[in-house]
Each structure stands twice: as structure tokens, then as C-alpha cells.
Amino acid sequence: MNIEPLITNAGDQAITINFGDTIDTQVSSFVFEISESLRGFQLDGILDIIPSYCSIMIQYDPLVITSSYIHTICKELCSQIKSNYQSKKSRIISIPVLYEKEYASDIEFVSSHTGLSTDEIIKIHTTHIYTIFMIGFTPGFPYMGISPNKLTVPRKTTPSKRILAGSIGLAENQTGIYPIESAGGWQIIGNTPFKFSSIFHYQSITF
Template sequence: MKPEIKPVGDSALLVSFGEVIDDEVNSRVHAIARAMEKADFEWLVETVPAYSSLLVIYDPLKVSYAEVEASIGPLLNAEGRAFEGRLVEIPVVYGSSYGPDIEFVANYNGLNVDSVIEIHSRPVYRVYFIGFLPGFAYLGGIDERIATPRLEKPRLKVPAGSVGIAGRQTGIYPLESPGGWRLIGRTPLRLFDPKREKPTLLQPGDRVKFVPIEESEFRELYKREWGEGFD
């Protein structure tokens, strides 16, 4: 599959394989990013991978757009096996005040709440990329049976640890922030901690398994993780 290359502003270009959520395509995106980093171009500022595209940010004082495009051309055929990182289990208490949209997700898809929980927690998800917030892992490819559109009007405040659905994506809010995903549960784990050696709990290529837990276990784990009781 040949990617499309197009300019983004005056200091970046986008290598795009279309709008898909696919393990093979995402692996190729990361393979190209690794090949560019290995090439150690003096003009390269940063590479930002997404589901099926790679943003290449360069220093326009050191290189022109045409030169960047010519330099990365030979790297676009870089192939890479799907990198499998750690298997990380994410405990989640589903529903009630922790997942206020779970009944909407169920009704929208003609299911009951128990079915939504079972379908959401069954797969092992792949972390495609980190974005939006520090430590926000995009986990694509959820089961079509629970795919649900975003809120028409985003919430001004979503609690850290909230697990949400947006279309065929699922993800976890690492920090309290505004957000428009449909919230179905919450994890007590701290997904982003700037004091840790690796601040983000999840990394691209990691595999994620959601594990349903009861509220009592959530409170115990929350206290252990955050050093304070859950209010």
C-alpha cells in the first residue's frame, strides 16, 4: 500500500495510509518512524504516529519540504512485524456513577448492560498510539456491537481513569479533563504519573485486557494507587 504524502503547515508533512484502524498498517507506521529515527536526520524534530499516519516535524531552517520528502522516500517501504509489548490488565468498575453512559451504549446497540460489559472486556486490545493527553492510549477496533458515537456536547470534566467509547475506539482518560467519549466505567490505576521513570503506564504496542471489578475492590485499589481514599 503506497502512502500519500502532503504538507502540514511550513514545518511538517503527513505520511498517510488512509483512514483505517488496522494492526498491519499501524505496524508499518511505527516501522517508518523507527527507520527515520535510526537515520538520525539532523533536521528531524519529531515523529508523531497515529492509527494509519505519521506526522513528520522538521526544522525548516535546516531543510526544505522537497528535501524532506526526497529523504524519507526510500524509508516508506519499511516493514515491521506488529510489535507486541506487555500485556497490561486494567481493572474497571463498570456502570453507575463510574460509567454514566453505559445504559445509553446498551440501549443504542439494542443490548443490556451486562452484555456491554462482557463484550467490552472480552478482547485483548492493542495500544495504537498515545495522544490527546499525556498517557491517553488509543485502543482501536472495538466490537461493532458496542460502537457508539461521541456525546453531542462534551463534558467539561471527566474524572481520571474513566473508560470511554467513541465510535469504534475505546480509551482511558489518564487525567481529569474535558471530553466527549461515552463513559462506561473507571479504573483505579494511575495512567500518568510524572514522578515515575516512565510517566505513562501504557506504551504503543502494549496489549490491554479490561478486567471487571466490584466497587469495593475499586476503592481498595484506588487508595493503594493514589495514596488516598476515594471520595
């Protein structure tokens, strides 16, 4: 790993560790390894550790733990993991997908934009292995990539007000799955009956 982490305060109750601004599988693996190591410390005052594509946010209680102490821990941990870094083998999860037109409201747009037939879109989408980079914008939504270049499509200019739970979409060089019904701007090409609660163990919060 040649990227130097940038550790900064994000207000008076959070710290971010940033590793650049690109979507990269190696960086993602590094981010998650550091996140898991921080969780393993079980430091008093740490409220949450939130990994993203190429950064980590650490939320803390300043009455219990100081930002300077967290900075020191993070700097030492990043240096230690970086010097001994080895990419870990990930678990592969196979998800069934329905690509019929009734579940794929935007597959014709994807076909027109890419010049691929529906069968070609399905073949390319199903023969690629995707990395889950982060979970959001709704609880359990996996941002996955990096999609093959042939499947690169823009987001919708006007988001759909209602996308069914289980819908699978494309946006730029990523694919994602809507675990619950919601609005959204990704190009929908299929749907899965798979229940994400069986693999994503997240704690719901009140906005």
C-alpha cells in the first residue's frame, strides 16, 4: 500500500481516516481491515466506526476519550497494518436474480446506451464477481463494483419515486441492490428474492 492516510477531525466528536478518493478493491480491503482492528480494541468512548469506499469515520464521546489519543492509535495502527498488509480472501455470496422485463424497468435503456442486447447484459452482469465497498444509503444497500466497462451507464436524470425491494440497479461503474422499497436513481435491470438480513447484520438507528 503506497497511500498515506490523512487523519483529520470532523467536528468535535468524530475523526476521519482518508486514503484518497478512488474506488479500488485493495484500498477497500485495507479500510475494512483497519475498521475491524479498531473495533477489536473496544476502546471506551468510541461510539461507532463507519467504513466507506476509501475512508473511515470514527465517532466518539469527547468526555470519555480525547481526539489526540484516537489520532495516535489510528496513526500507529495504519502504519502497522500497512507494513504487514496482505489482502485477505473474501467470502463469495451467490444471489439469484430475475431479469425478466417486469422486474427490469430500465434494461431497455441500458441496452440502448451500451449497445448490448438484453442477453449480453445479463451474461456480463452474472459472470462478474463484485466487491461490496460499503453499505448505505438505506440500511443494507450494498454499493458493489467495479462493474465491467461495458455496463457503465449514468444515473437517471430524474430519480424514480418507487423502486421495489430487491431491485438491482446499475449506476456509473457500480451495481447495487435495494433491500427495501424506496426512491432511487439507479438503472434497474433485475430483482432478487434474496433476504439481506441473513448476511448483513446492521443496527437500525432513528433519524
